Amino acid sequence: MKYPSIDNSLFKLNRRNFTKKLPANSLALFNSHDEFPRSGDQNYVFKQNPDLFYLSGVDQEQSVLVLFPECPNPLYREVLFLRQTSDLIAIWEGHKLSVKDAKNTSGIENIFWLEDLWKILPSIINYADKIYLNTNENDRYAHEVPYRDIRFIEEIKKLYPLHQYERAAPLLRDLRPVKSNIEIELIKKACSITRDAFLRVLNFVKPGVAEYEIEAEIIHEFTRQRATGHAYTPIIASGKNANILHYTDNNQVCKDGEMILFDFGAEYANYNADLSRSIPVNGKFTKRQKDVYNSVLRIMKEAKTMLTAGTIWNEYHNEVGKYVTAELIGLGLLDKHDVKKQDASMPLYKKYFMHGTSHHLGLDVHDFASRYRPFEEGNILTCEPGIYIQNEGLGIRLENDILLTENGNIDLMDDIPIEAEEIEELMNSKS
8 A cells, every 4th residue: 555554543433433333242244345357367456345444444355354242252353354465475466464464454453364254254143133244335336246245145145044134334324424533634635635736737737738648647646645546537628528527538639718627536545535626728717718617616605605514415405506596697598587487396507517516525435425314513525516518618617625513614625726816827827
């Protein structure tokens, strides 16, 4: 891993909070993610299961965590199973966690090799009343390939068909959105790396530069600062490409007079940042570009004031829609008389702003959380309004990451340039 070690008090706290939610005499089990083949003899870069990482800090493949707080044998109340290394593995793949490494990383004292899982598990599982198993229940996800958790569920149910099985995901859905101080600091670090990449880009962009060259500047800065890489595939969308919400081809040349929409973020220690900015290729907004830009910025500033504990996601987005509508009328894109007659279930503004205003952020970019639970102190949410005008080839999106606290919200990206005049000044002060 590129990032420095994380204080294992984070993972001890997370396990303690999770096990408090378990009913009496329950066992919970978590698997690492699969390793996915990239070609005939290599895998894609491994990405850890966020739930396993949240509870253990282990960032290594072929790992299993077992939590059984009331296990009759105290040795197995908190157990981590790891892939055992060898001289051959060390030569070909490099360092793997030792028992000592795993204890220091996770704060778990009882570490065993993975080959012992099916020797130890049968000796304790029959003493548990309920077995909690994990799957990906993020409501933005739907799987077609049976990943490791799904395969494990099938395997264990064949072996122990009469046990009572429960879902671990609802417990984690309550826990993961509320960030601890250590998590907040890790996300702040991801945001600061993202800021530096954006400032680098402002110094680099000019007519004739290709989108992929900008992408290269971003990953250079990320890697230089020990980020794991991109939090998600970056969007570098010039001109009309900005109207494709998930544009990732990044293969066009940026032309004089166009705008570029950026949507990118650093991943640091498995925690993510998420930034969107829109800038003029030549360093100077046209009047129309600036008018649309400032409309989006005003919407963002209003939306940020609504990000408070107790806010309901759907109600919040509907309220933001009112500000979007007013700005679209001011830009001549909607007629106020048509708005008065609109179908409330299909508001007219959605022609120009078709995505949500905010999502939770953390170990997942669209972090695991309930869209029906009110926002809480400790949540980190994006704020990302946009206006997309297909027939003008113009798309503007602005996005910052916002921490909700007892004393109001804190913009974790308030040091990243966003005012149109500031963008112009920075772009035209290049050495």
